[in-house]
Structure formats: structure tokens, C-alpha cells
Amino acid sequence: MKLKGIKIKLKPSINQKDQIDINLNLRRFVKNQMLAMQQARYGNGGKYLGKFAMIYCLKGLKLEFPFLKLAESTCLEYAIADLDQAYQRFFTGQNNRPNFESRKRPHNSYKSKGINNNIQVVDNHWIKLPKLGLVKAYGLERIQGKIKSAVIRKEPTGVYSATIQVEYEPNAWAKTGKQVGLDLGLTDLVSQSDGYKLKNKQFERAMAKKRRIWERKLARRRLQAKTKMEEARKAGVELELSDFKNVQKAKQQVARINKKIANQRENYLQQYTTKLVKGFDTIVMEDLKTKNLLQNHHLSRSIADSAWAKIKSMLTYKCDWYGKELILVTPQYTSQICSACGENTGKKPLHIRAFVCPYCGTHHDRDINASINILNKAFA
Numbered sequence: 603m604k605l606k607g608i609k610i611k612l613k614p615s616i617n618q619k620d621q622i623d624i625n626l627n628l629r630r631f632v633k634n635q636m637l638a639m640q641q642a643r644y645g646n647g648g649k650y651l652g653k654f655a656m657i658y659c660l661k662g663l664k665l666e667f668p669f670l671k672l673a674e675s676t677c678l679e680y681a682i683a684d685l686d687q688a689y690q691r692f693f694t695g696q697n698n699r700p701n702f703e704s705r706k707r708p709h710n711s712y713k714s715k716g717i718n719n720n721i722q723v724v725d726n727h728w729i730k731l732p733k734l735g736l737v738k739a740y741g742l743e744r745i746q747g748k749i750k751s752a753v754i755r756k757e758p759t760g761v762y763s764a765t766i767q768v769e770y771e772p773n774a775w776a777k778t779g780k781q782v783g784l785d786l787g788l789t790d791l792v793s794q795s796d797g798y799k800l801k802n803k804q805f806e807r808a809m810a811k812k813r814r815i816w817e818r819k820l821a822r823r824r825l826q827a828k829t830k831m832e833e834a835r836k837a838g839v840e841l842e843l844s845d846f847k848n849v850q851k852a853k854q855q856v857a858r859i860n861k862k863i864a865n866q867r868e869n870y871l872q873q874y875t876t877k878l879v880k881g882f883d884t885i886v887m888e889d890l891k892t893k894n895l896l897q898n899h900h901l902s903r904s905i906a907d908s909a910w911a912k913i914k915s916m917l918t919y920k921c922d923w924y925g926k927e928l929i930l931v932t933p934q935y936t937s938q939i940c941s942a943c944g945e946n947t948g949k950k951p952l953h954i955r956a957f958v959c960p961y962c963g964t965h966h967d968r969d970i971n972a973s974i975n976i977l978n979k980a981f982a
């Protein structure tokens with residue numbers, strides 16, 4: 603296992619900014635207290651107190667200064683580890699004697715330890731951080747694997763960021779010497795130049811009945827609640843929709859089902875893209891901006907649209923992470939050119955799923971032929 607740091611942008615709320623300040627201030631307080639203690643010990647002829655002994659002293663410090671409970675606790679331990687490192691460098695002659703951290707030139711970051719999912723990505727828009735709760739964040743899609751720690755930073759410019767340290771398995775991503783082209787479609791979400799096809803699984807279909815039941819329940823309960831609110835108002839009592847527990851429950855159920863469907867689809871694409879990046883060094887796909895397969899806006903199309911966008915984004919960061927290459931090409935003529943002889947066989951309506959090249963007689967699956975052309979385009 604190796605460790606990798608990923609920097610993300612944070613948008614903390616006012617309360618969260620206050621808590622970050624508290625963590626930074628108390629981190630400095632603990633470090634300075636420990637330094638003062640070490641210096642006093644030294645003055646009295648005592649020996650240097652090691653890292654773990656200092657961490658043990660933290661318990662006493664918390665009793666003496668109860669406000670230390672306001673800080674995120676692991677960042678205080680990291681402050682001690684920092685001090686210990688500064689001392690170790692001093693002992694080996696690499697640095698001067700450690701100094702007190704001044705309020706005027708504050709250290710602008712602190713580190714939190716990842717234990718039991720206390721640091722977690724939620725819905726790709728939020729990151730859960732110890733003592734801060736859910737913080738709005740950007741760039742979270744790049745975080746894959748077990749989170750070991752987070753360094754939260756407050757720039758002097760007022761910009762907040764975090765570096766998330768994650769564990770990953772480097773050996774599984776060795777070079778394979780293989781390349782693949784991808785053609786995106788509706789029935790098969792992806793057709794690969796090596797013949798593999800990824801089905802467009804209809805996750806919402808399996809849950810459709812259940813979802814419909816709860817959607818109807820929700821509509822009915824809302825209506826009932828509205829009547830009751832009206833009656834109550836006449837009697838001089840103001841009720842809110844949130845006062846009706848059964849409405850809230852139905853709402854939650856619908857949300858839960860939608861979330862489940864979204865998770866299933868997400869996992870499906872995560873697994874697929876991981877397999878691709880493991881299996882191939884170079885992946886070629888069409889640039890989605892130019893995709894113009896169907897003009898109508900059916901539900902199935904919009905679902906496929908978002909799946910393709912997700913595949914592209916997952917491949918982008920996974921290739922980046924593991925030293926593989928993603929090449930985007932324009933898909934023009936890729937469904938017309940014969941991948942065997944290179945002749946243009948002309949436009950074909952969408953229902954034609956297979957054809958024989960009139961020039962060389964090769965029998966083609968429409969999508970696989972297109973994916974081979976996409977692969978070839980990258981090397982033309």
C-alpha cells in the first residue's frame with residue numbers, strides 16, 4: 603500500500619471557519635505548552651520527554667485547560683508529533699532548537715487523523731471532517747481508497763483547502779501494453795474495440811414499483827395534510843407540512859429509493875472504469891461535447907448522457923492517478939468507416955446494428971467497428 607495526497611478546495615460555513623480557527627489556535631497552544639515544559643525540564647536537568655510521553659501528558663493538560671476539549675483532539679496529538687520531529691532534527695544537528703510559534707506568524711494548517719470513517723466523502727459535494735461536520739468541497743471525485751488523514755489549511759488570502767491522504771494499491775495498476783477504443787451507446791453503454799460490451803443496466807426498473815408506491819403515498823399524504831392544515835387554520839392553529847410525520851416518512855422513503863438507484867449506478871461505473879484502467883495503458887474515447895447521436899430528450903438518453911459523463915470523469919482521474927492515458931477524439935465518421943479496409947461505407951440508420959463492408963466484405967458489428975475506428979483515430 604502507498605499513500606497519496608489529494609488537494610481539495612473547501613467552502614466552510616461561518617461556524618466551521620470559527621471551529622477551524624479554534625483548532626489552529628489550540629494546536630499552537632498545545633505545542634507551545636509542551637515546548638515550555640521541555641525547556642523547563644531541561645533547565646532542571648531532566649531528560650527529553652519522547653513523543654508518546656508527551657501525548658500522555660496531553661491528558662493532564664486537558665484537565666488543567668478544559669477549553670482544550672473544544673479542539674479536534676487528534677490535531678493536538680499531531681502538534682506534539684511535529685514538536686518531537688523538530689526536536690529530533692535539533693538533536694541530529696539538522697535544525698536549530700525548536701521555537702515557540704507566534705500568534706503573529708501563525709502556522710496555518712492542522713492535521714486530523716482518519717479513524718472509523720470520521721473523514722468521509724458524502725455525495726461528491728461534501729466532506730465529513732472531525733469536529734467540523736459536513737463541509738462543502740470541490741474536487742472530491744479524485745478521492746478513492748481508504749482515507750488516512752486530512753490536513754486542513756487556511757490560506758492568508760482567506761481560501762480554505764484540505765490535503766486528503768489516501769491509501770492505494772500501486773501494483774494492481776502496472777502497465778499492460780494494451781490499448782482500447784470505446785464507443786458510447788444506448789443499449790450498450792460502451793462497446794470496446796476488443797469486442798467487450800457494457801450493458802446499459804436499468805437499475806431504476808428494479809426499484810420502479812416500490813418507488814411508484816411511495817410516490818403515490820407521498821402525494822396522497824400531502825393532500826390530506828393540506829386539508830388538515832386548512833381545517834386547523836380555521837380553528838386558529840398554524841400547522842406546517844413538517845408537522846406531519848407520515849408525509850416526512852414518505853418523503854424519506856422516496857429519497858432513499860432514489861439514492862439507492864444512484865448508488866447502484868455509481869458502483870457499476872466505478873467497477874467498470876477501474877477494470878478498464880487496470881487492463882489498458884491507453885484508453886481512447888470520443889469527446890462528449892460532439893456527441894450527437896439522438897436529438898430527442900428521452901429519459902433513457904438523459905440517463906445514458908450522465909453515465910457517459912461519469913465514465914469520462916472517472917477515467918480522467920483514474921488514468922491521471924495510475925499513470926495511464928486517456929485520449930479524447932472527435933467521433934466523426936467512426937460509424938461509417940470500415941475498420942478493416944478504411945473505406946467510407948456511408949451513413950446508416952440507427953437500427954442497422956451490423957453490416958458487411960461492400961469494399962472488402964468484412965462483417966461488422968456497428969458499435970465494435972466504431973470503437974476500433976475511435977482507437978485508430980488516436981494513432982492516426
Ligand SMILES: [Zn+2]
Pocket residue numbers: 940941942943944945959960961962963964
Ligand atoms: Zn472494408
